Amino acid sequence: MEELDQYISGLFARMPDTSNRIELEDQVRDEAFGRYKALLDKGHSEAEALGLVIPRINEQEIRKQLEFGSKPVAAPFAARGYGSDRRRSKAETTEIELKVAEYHHFLPRFRMAMAIGVLLLIIGLVLAVWLGISYSNLLYAIVSFLIPAAVAIFVFIYFGMKHASFINYFRAKEVHEFLSPEMVKRLQRQKKRYREYEDERHFREFD
Template sequence: MDTIKNYVETLFLEFPNTKEVQRAKKEILTIMEDHYLALLDEGKNEHEAIGQVISEFSSVDELREELEFTAKEEPEGILEEEMYQYLIERKKDAKGLSLGISGCLLAIGTLIGLSIRGAGMIGVLLFFIIIAISVGVIIYSGMQFSKNNSRLNDRYIPRDVNKEAQKLKQGYQKSFQISLVFGICLCVLSVSPIFFFQLFSYAGYGVPVMFFFLAIGLFLIIYGSINYHSFDKFIKEKYFIADEDALGPNALQEKYGDAVQTKYLLERIYWPIIVMIYLSWSFLTHSWGYSWLIFILAGLLYQILEAIFVKK
């Protein structure tokens, strides 16, 4: 029986996890199990019965025809052109975010370097200018990240888009590895300029160079990592997820199935109740010093409740 159940699960992998699909899956499983038992009654052994049952249900197309699944019933999916556009925009935003973070390190290096040269006031001025520009770039890039994600949020990811994303990720893997290795090496070697300048009794000059090395190293690590993991948006899930903490209706249905309403209700009422208990207990007993432990216990209880009532 387990062999038949596993086979049915494999047949339905490409279908969205909707109530209709779940109902059809149960129907097919019941038909196959009944047929399996009938074959056993006819005198066939277990292996012969399983083989015959599977051979008679070997086509997904036949399942579609029998259960009246048609292509038009599949949800509107993300087009390959939309995926390419998203990845292009994502790469631009990743570059801006990486430059912004690296710029903050360069600002510190500039301040220290000019202070050593006796131009402390100019260093302070440039420090605030570079920091202001870098923070602005970080904020703008973050807003663009959110904007680009929201365009595709909760839309179905077709198999051809999933496969194309896997190919693109494999093609980018070498570039990611190079950027990661060089980035980590630069971060590790960033202290070497201090020892180098110390040989000439100018150890202080090595500090701004150290921040320069760190800035380049972090840029390579962050930029490469964001681009590499951008492909996962089209690989790991059936529906595009813009924010893991705020799943759309389709993604919620796919992840939690029939328990989606329980999950929604749990998220809306659980933590407000916990906060009310915490405040009531603290005010009544004046035990502010340790009453906060209720949040730790509540977190553990939440995981237990989710495992029991929500997770499939």
């Protein structure tokens, strides 16, 4: 709960100081806390609940409401990136939320695995140099490097493929906050070309 409160406080600290800022911050905090507690009651861990709640706080819509004062706009507590920019069914939204929570749970393990893989390569290189000098035997040096290197490569491939599966899912569902800016731009260009192609084909059919 404290992490969620700090996130919301930090978010509104970056916002313009308007007449409805305090009221809107209280509204967002109440809705976020309510959803967080509901997820805990359903059996989610604190990390999973945070992973589901935080991505749904729509910073852009909050900024719009602050700029337009009391003028009604979209709800500030919406699914950023996968709820406000396209229509989705409740089942699809729930599926994406679970995938987002799973991704947040996977990320620390992914980073740790990458660090371990790099460390194994360094250990293998150091062992190869040390054994090569100590025993003057090239075979010892090669074996001592290949074993840690093989484990490191397996770690890179396994966790890299799992990470790629998440990214491919988010790309297919257009969950842009987990994609790189370059990938988002590329997807937008592809969609634009596809729409232009569809419009051109439609025009030819009725020509």
